[in-house]
Amino acid sequence: MKSIKTPFLCILFLAVFSCKKEKTDTDNLFKFRDFISYTTSGTVSVTKPVQISLSKDVSQWNIGEEIPLNLVSIKPTVSGKLILKNKHTLHFIPSEYLDSNTEYTVSVKLSDLFKNIASEFKTYTFQFKTIKPNFNIVTNNLQSxxxxxxxxxxxxxSSDIISISHAKKLISASQKGHKLSIQWNESYANARSFDFKIDSIKRFIEDNEIRVTWNGKAINSDNKGEEIIKIPGKNNFVITKLDVVHSPAQYLSINFSDPLKKQQNFDGLVSIQGVKNPKFIVDGNVLKVYPNTKLIGTIVIDVFQGIKNDDNYKLKKPFSETITFQEQKPQIRLIGNGTILPNSSQLKFNFEA
Structure with a gap:
């Protein structure tokens, strides 16, 4: 039995180690600072060109000129073109979008760009990864x-740029087993965000519901799920949702099952704890309530039965809910991109607040 087991274990050992992913060593940017100032790094969009910024100008080609592809190698292999963006920046522009959730290794032949370069600096290797596909669905107010x-x-x-054709495959909606039409804003063929409208929802005598489902298979995402949205019956004038909106101005959004009668006095019919004389704006089925002061913390909201729909029917029952107004933290967005090097002189850190 031993003569059978020993070769088998050796083969298994070799198979396991031969199947291990080969690790690629990347070079230290600080070590190569005399030749490289910045490269594409971290996690990037599949749409972005691969950028290689040099510490010295190159004079062999004109700005905007396509230059020999053999100056760089990319794994996995990507077809495209290499151009001189400016005197010290190379851009590799893929023919098609890069593969999502993929790690790329790029090697730059510095010896073909600069003369009399030491052997240890002849090639610079770096890596970056593309964004993993993911998305979320936000449904807004019910309107009539x-x-x-x-x-x-x-x-x-979406976590990254996708096409409108892919976006349409991610979501569907149904009511009583019948597929509902979804209308899309097709202003952009490719984007990170797409607006849609679940159309022609029928309102029955009794309360009903629609089922919104999503599945990320079309963009290689494992995100899938569903949301059930209740649709009140024709004779059931109620509040369906209450939200806090912080931008551009803070207000309370109260979504009703019916369009509201515009010419009515809402004073005393909506109470926000600690707020006097709020302002009201009617937007179809939505009443927007603007407090006269910024709200922070947990606050009680009461809506009373005197509110009327456009058929002059009053709200069926009073509504009360405790909600939290969160203080919005200031946001900072970097302007441009790059790498801060230890020997950077007169460093400027540009940002937008």
Whole structure:
């Protein structure tokens, strides 16, 4: 038995280690600072060109000129072209979008760019990875075309650029087993965010619901799920949702099942704890309530039965909910990109607040 087991274990040992992923050593940017000032790094969009910024100008080619591809090698292999963006920056522009969630290794032949270069600096190797596909679905307020037909607007947000054709494959909606039409804003063929409208939702006598489902298979994402949205019956005038909106101005959004009567006095019908004389704006099925002061913390909201829909029917029952107004933290966005090197002189850190 030993003569059989020993070769088998050796073969298994060799198979395991031969299948291990080969590790690629990348070079230290600080060590190569006399030749390289910046390269594409970290996690990037599949749409971005691969950037190689040199510490010295090159004079062999004109700005905007396509230069020999053999100056760089990319693994996995990518077809495209290499151009001189400016006197010290190379851009590799892929023929098609890069593969998502993929690690790329790029080698630059510095010996073909600069003369009399030491052997240890002849090639510079760096890596970057493309964004993993993911997305989320946000459904907004219920609005009405008529007493019988309604719609819900929403937004799809993707972790990276996707096409409108792929976006359409990610979401579907149904009511009583029948597929609902989803209308898309097709202003952009490729984007990170797409607006849509779940259209022609039927309003029955009794309360009903629609089922919104999503599946990321079309963009190689494992994200899938569903949301059930209740649709109140024709004779059920109620509040369906309450949200806090912080930007551009803070207000309370109260979504009703019916369009509201515009010419009515809302004073005393909506109470926000600690707020006097709020302002009201009617937007179809939505009442926007603007406090006269910024709200922070946990606050009680009361809505009373005197509010009328456009058929002059009053709210069926009072509504009360405790919600939290969170203080918005200041956000900083970097302007441009790059790498801060230890020997950078007169360093400027540009940002937008």
């Amino acid at each position: 075309y008529s007493k019988e037909l309604q719609y819900i607007e929403g937004r799809l947000k």
